[in-house]
Amino acid sequence: MEVSGKIIAILPIQGGTSKSGNEWKKQDYILETHDQYPKKICFNLWGEKIDQYAIQSGEEVTVSFDIESREFNGKWYTNINGWKVDRAGAAQAMPAAGYTPDNFATGAVPTAPDFGPVNPIDDLPF
Secondary structure (H helix, E strand, O other), X not given: OEEEEEEEEEOOOEEEEOOOOOEEEEEEEEEEXXXXXXXXXXXXXXXXXXXXXXXXXOOEEEXXXXXXXXXXXXXXXXXXXXXXXXXXXXXXXXXXXXXXXXXXXXXXXXXXXXXXXXXXXXXXXX
């Protein structure tokens, strides 16, 4: 699943040691959507993803996430676990082969690649 919006708050990093002795850390972020009725969504990143994405307050992002619920002492808790973060404007379409910003702006059309001579004897019969 994905959600897009603006990061309005970054909560402190939480961490500890698991029962198996492994260190862990997570950080919660508050994202506000741009819907007609904006919603605030708290999602989290775990471990190395915190440093990998280095999210800053005020950034426009699209977060890919999984939702997971678990039961503890008769109560259910739901987490929104982010696994990918794209910044607004970072995923721009690549120009088609042969087009550069220069020839695209001027209207120049690139020539088709040369695949060598065509030999009708080697053509398949279908």
